[in-house]
Amino acid sequence: MIPMDPSGPILSAIDIRKSFGDVEVLKGISLDAKKHDVISILGASGSGKSTFLRCLNFLETPTSGKVIIHGDEINVQNGQPKMSVPIEDIRKRLGMVFQQFNLWTHRTVLENVMEGLIHVRKKSRGEARSIAENYIERVGLSQRVDAYPGHLSGGQQQRVAIARALAMEPDAILFDEPTSALDPELVGEVLKVMQSLAEEGRTMIVVTHEMAFAREVSSEVVFLHQGKVLEKGTPDEMFATPKSEEFKRFIASM
Ligand code: ADP
Numbered sequence: 001m002i003p004m005d006p007s008g009p010i011l012s013a014i015d016i017r018k019s020f021g022d023v024e025v026l027k028g029i030s031l032d033a034k035k036h037d038v039i040s041i042l043g044a045s046g047s048g049k050s051t052f053l054r055c056l057n058f059l060e061t062p063t064s065g066k067v068i069i070h071g072d073e074i075n076v077q078n079g080q081p082k083m084s085v086p087i088e089d090i091r092k093r094l095g096m097v098f099q100q101f102n103l104w105t106h107r108t109v110l111e112n113v114m115e116g117l118i119h120v121r122k123k124s125r126g127e128a129r130s131i132a133e134n135y136i137e138r139v140g141l142s143q144r145v146d147a148y149p150g151h152l153s154g155g156q157q158q159r160v161a162i163a164r165a166l167a168m169e170p171d172a173i174l175f176d177e178p179t180s181a182l183d184p185e186l187v188g189e190v191l192k193v194m195q196s197l198a199e200e201g202r203t204m205i206v207v208t209h210e211m212a213f214a215r216e217v218s219s220e221v222v223f224l225h226q227g228k229v230l231e232k233g234t235p236d237e238m239f240a241t242p243k244s245e246e247f248k249r250f251i252a253s254m
């Protein structure tokens with residue numbers, strides 16, 4: 001345990017590398033998220049955005065590098081993680097919201113949100129239910145607690161996935177293109193929830209193609225290109241004066 005500096009990062013990634021076979025898809029990525037930061041990760045398809053997010057919570061084990069979450073450090077060398085606390089403890093501290101929602105299709109909205117509270121957080125059913133109901137209300141779905149995901153729109157399903165992540169009270173939430181699978185008319189309702197989370201000070205790392213969100217909501221923008229951070233900065237800096245040709249081209253293509 002490293003002593004915590006309250007103004008310091010709550011999530012740090014240091015020189016994360018990841019190879020699949022002979023192909024190195026992450027070539028040394030570092031990132032610091034302080035409390036209340038909203039970091040947008042931009043980059044073309046295949047640039048390594050999802051792999052990087054997955055390495056942060058060890059859904060994917062990096063080939064090498066270090067992840068520090070709230071003072072607990074996981075150091076990986078040659079694909080072998082060395083850590084001070086079990087990986088499950090680390091993972092619990094990071095919520096994740098996926099492009100494809102990943103809800104349990106045979107469970108209701110309420111059961112989806114209660115699941116982790118009971119099995120991971122070890123809450124009683126009663127306590128889990130009241131926490132779940134609170135977060136379902138937070139994303140505006142109180143009317144649908146007993147619905148099955150298949151009976152909800154994509155936007156509603158994604159809001160359930162956000163409620164499920166919030167209910168675990170994570171230190172930070174990772175979003176991997178949360179609106180990319182949605183019909184255009186449903187994107188706004190999900191972005192609105194995400195914006196309100198940002199406004200209440202949640203720490204978020206968001207892979208997105210929503211330039212307006214990156215520009216207006218994030219505190220920092222990181223541009224990945226071929227497994228490296230090519231540019232990063234405040235949204236104002238990044239969009240007003242893009243430096244690399246690659247980022248200029250990326251913005252122009254949006
Ligand atoms: P992005 O999310 O930016 O589109 P990804 O992180 O999904 O990019 O992928 C980065 C690169 O890593 C791509 O070339 C992809 O094909 C490769 N890749 C991702 N996952 C795997 C895997 N499990 N096995 C082999 N290659 C992978």
Ligand code: MG
Pocket residue numbers: 049050051177
């Ligand atoms: Mg991806």
